[in-house]
Amino acid sequence: MTNDVTSAIPDASAGTGSPEGDGSPRPPWLRRAALRVRDAAAGAWVITLLLLADLVTVLGAGAVWLTLGGDPAVVGVTAAALLAFAAAMLPLIARRGPDGQPPLWPPFVLVVIPLAVLAVGLPALGTWIFLDSRPVDVTHRVALDGAPPLVNGDTVVATVRTDDPKPRLTIAFDVAPHNPAAPVCVPGTKLTVTSKAGAGRDQVRTGVPGEKFTFGLGRGMREVELSVLLDAEPGCEVNLSVASAHLDD
Template sequence: MTGPGATGTENSHVDGRGSHFVAANAIRNVIIKWVMHPSARWAPLLAACTGLVIAGSTWPDGPASQYALWGTLAGLSVASAAARVLHGKPQQGTADSRHVRVVGILSLFSVLATVGAWLAFQHVVTHGEVDVTGQVHTRGVQPLDDTGHRTLSLLLDAPALREPRNALRLTLAIDDHDPAGPTCLPDTSATVSLLTSGVAAQTRTVRPGDTVDFTLGARARSVRIDLLLHTAHGCRMDVRATGAVLHDM
């Protein structure tokens, strides 16, 4: 026989399961009503397009490759939102379960893709690469040689560093001053030294066309890189920055 206590426990379990079922069913009905409401039909597409407009109006610098994730998610959000709009009501005029499921999946997918695209874009804005090649200034007399004119300074001022990044990737071109004469490139190298307030001195040796990375710290207000040329006797060389990219390491 089952005692009164067991019956009460069983009833409480049934009541608990029943209340959970009622709550879940109520939430499901609310979601269905929102998804199927006429005003919600355009909401995902509006959110996706708004994200595109904001991104376009605040577009930062940097290579296109760093926007690949944002572009993929933004495209998926717009495509799924457009599919949601085009997925009209069933012909019989009732929102059957299959139709509701498809519309719900499209709406949810579009919203999640829009949020993901926005987060990806904000990551690029905060940590993406910033091309400052055109803002590198040189101080010194060129061409450089192996005797009296061996040094040159490369400078980045505060306007070029307005986007806070903690590293600089620098690519240097070292070319023969007289392209018609014998080349001195095989015998040429340079020592580059970062001299920036608040950052430990860093020295690198580069060959023509090499790329080097310097750590700038949390917030550099200006960057100065001194260059010392090493070349053969009688050679005259021109130095210029062909790439300068701020980035986070």
């Protein structure tokens, strides 16, 4: 009778086995992922590869961040903190728990760090590339040194200053009568625009008001000067302004 009763009582040790054993409830997804990483990182060479991936990812992301203008102090502190955190996991990996199993989370952390850096860094880099490829409107950053009214043969220097240099400038000028009551002579006005600095120095463009002139500037030009020569009909007095100006690649 005693044997029958004993056999009917469930074995308490059956629930302490593997959390993924038959009939046991499945652990949360994060723990399942950590278990898979721990099992895959059983060999020392795998841990070495994970640590190398951490080094390459963190230092590479830091170098890109620094190249794109990141604060060196912030980049250095962030990279050092991530690398120190990864290094702190290495002594824990060699330990064994009461059941003789290796620890669960240190190998998982070595995988998560490069994945987190890539998950944040790649979209940020893609966004920066997209924004950097867009033209920069510098219409309101063009200064004209000529005082109206302007007549035939006058020359105006247009200066463009920017903190976001790009290798090409496209600019258009507008001409309007200085005295609205005077005879209309704007349609016969022509402009000769010459670049005065940079790799594209002495490029000459001739056209009419409203036409877009494009100049190659070279890399890193934060200040561009253009000479605008006015070719107007005799007796005409006009005002010169900038209709549009854009820097792009």
